[in-house]
Amino acid sequence: MNDRTTTASAEPGDDVTVAGWAHEIRDLGGIAFLIVRDKTGKIQVKFEKDAMDDELVETGTEVARESVVSVTGAVEEEERAPTGVEIVPDSVEVIAPADPELPLDPSGKVDAELPTRLDNRTLDLRREEAKAIFEIRAEVLRSAREAFRELGSTEITTPKIVATGTEGGTELFPITYFGQEAFMNQSPQLFKQLMVGSGLERVFEIGPIFRAEEHNTPRHLNEATSIDFESAFIDHEEAMDACEQVVRAAYEGVAANCADQLDTLGYDDFEVPDEAFPRLTYEEAIERINATGELDTQLVWGDDLPTEGEKALGTDVGGHYFVTDWPSEIKPFYIKDYDDETELSTGFDLMAPNMELVSGGQREHRYDQLVEGFEAQGLDPEAFDYYTKMFRYGMPPHAGWAIGGERLVMTMLDLPNIREAVLFPRDRQRLSP
Template identity: 80%
Template sequence: MENRTYTADAEPGDHVTVAGWVHEIRDLGGIAFLILRDKSGKIQIKFEKDEMDEDLVETGLGVHRESVISVTGDVEEEERAPTGVEMLPESIDVLNEADAELPLDPSGKVEAELSTRLDNRTLDLRKEEVKAVFEIRAEMLRSVREYFRDIACTEINTPKIVATGTEGGTELFPITYFGEEAFMNQSPQLFKQLMVGSGLERVFEIGPIFRAEEHNTPRHLNEATSIDFEAAFTDHQEAMDVCEGAVKAAYRGIAENCERELEALGFEDFEVPEEDFPRLSYEEAIERVNATGELDTQLVYGDDLSTEAEKALGQDVGGHYFVTDWPSEIKPFYIKDHEDDESLSTGFDLMHPRLELVSGGQREHRYDELIEGFKQQGLDPDAFEYYTKMFKYGMPPHAGFGLGAERLLMTILGLENIREAVLFPRDRQRLSP
């Protein structure tokens, strides 16, 4: 819209045109107020009924909440107004009238169930605190992307339609691809490994992944966003350094650039993690979980960490931490074992006290050992020839990780349900909108 002014930029003495949504109307008799909302904030429009054109007053006060309008007029200082200024309208144009009955209240005065909010996401995002989540998400991804570029990584985009899954076909969504069976990719893992064998060496990707897991929990999605890193001539220790750096970069970017959004979400003091993340071996983690006494039965070596175990360990540690040196049989075929103890892998997980954020490790870069890993996990190496054959042509040692963007945002903001971190979530019950 030509010559439009955002409400936050309207200054006393200005003659402006603002446009947005009708947030609220307050009729006090001889005087009335319309609160107009746009991306930048709100502004109060003042109607002095006895001194204004009747049609103008009728138009301004007769429009339904959430209708889209534009208003032209003078801006005056008014200390009693919510933002310290108000407009005196000389013209109002109703651009799109909203229905009188809305499926939810964008003002937030009447609470709505999460399912209702997700069914009406466009309306839901008109709430300042909901919009703030996605402004923060955008800043989180920008900060992480900038961090990777600062450490000489190249951004890549890998296929999301594949012939075989990263770890077999157990948790894949099948599709028909020109008469052939194909799948939605559950991870860019194999492709990003191929890229470290190219001249790119250090790569990252921020993109969708698809997992056909039949979970129905507050922390699982069937379509998620993965933040992936992979680098040649890098070991698992260095990959953990990068992982920690990326998470801290996300926190710092939000702290430095999202003050208004954090305030909308009720943050009085947003803390950026400064201390080094502890690195516990798997064996140490088992011992610490058992020592808490929070579990009904003691964990034994070879168990994966259950949700209850993760919670107990998170409360004991009190912040982000890595779990390293996992048993080889627990980790995927592409994770390299320790040279001095093949029963232990170089795999690691980054944990938040609430849930797991990252899975990573050093990769097996030797062809014969990689093929053996496929066989040990019951996978047919021939089905992955596009991947395995490149390991015959000079694949360097390399390491990397995958970080769940929604889980990271969920833990940064203390969201109760991961669906609050996604515009249009996909889970077992939700395929639309």
């Protein structure tokens, strides 16, 4: 429809054709209004019944809500209209009629439970609030990409069907690949490390990852979006600097470019983190968690941080913070240990503020130590030969991290469920749509 005018750009004195969805019909007796909605907003179409053709009035006022319509007519100023203008129609065409009985109300006047909304995601995203979340998500990814480019990174795309899992274990999704066993990739970790050993040196990727999580919680998914960074010739401290830069850029992008969406969602005081993220050692973190008294049992060295502990520490810190210097035994094989304290790893997590958002660290770039790390975690180095052999050909020191894309949006907007930030979530119960 090359002659289509968006509702937001219709100006008094224009003759326009607008196309969108029949959002609402208001019949006041001698006069009726059809509200047409498109991506840019809504516009009022006025029908003066006695002064207009009966068929035109009938078409425009008896159309089922959410039908796709096209309206041609003159735009007039009307201060009482929701947007200050209205269309006096010459013609109304119902392009695609909708069933009168809808599974949910896109106007938002009648609430629907999350499962119903996810079952009918197309209708759900006709709601302003749902649409706003995904417009913000798009800005988060755009801003992240821009920040990566400012860091001198090259965007890459790595395989999602692999012969071996990144970290092994029970979180692998096996598939049949031309008669062979293969897996859906848990992470681009190994491939992005190989790329820092190439001529690219510094890379990033934004793409799907797959984990057979047994957890069925408001913050776990089986298919998620990972925002990955890896760079040669940096250590874990510099990797944290880059991580902070990308996260802050995402907030800045949303603040600068999503004012309408934030207003729709009711965020009057959206804040961009303006101070450096504190860096707490693992030992400091468990001490501070224990000091809150929120846990029934005191944490000891080697414990992972439980959800309740993360929440307690997040409340105590009051914002984003890193946890550094994790015990070597609870970090993956590819995380480098400190040379002088091998029981400590260079691994770090970024919390935001009561949920893990980022996992990263400096990587082990020395071949012999890398192979030892595989064996220490019960993995067969030969199964990863495509990866390990490249470390025999000059692999530079390197570091990186991965952000959970949905978690970034979830924590940024304080969403109650991570599925709010996914178009079509995949979890233990949901495989369709």
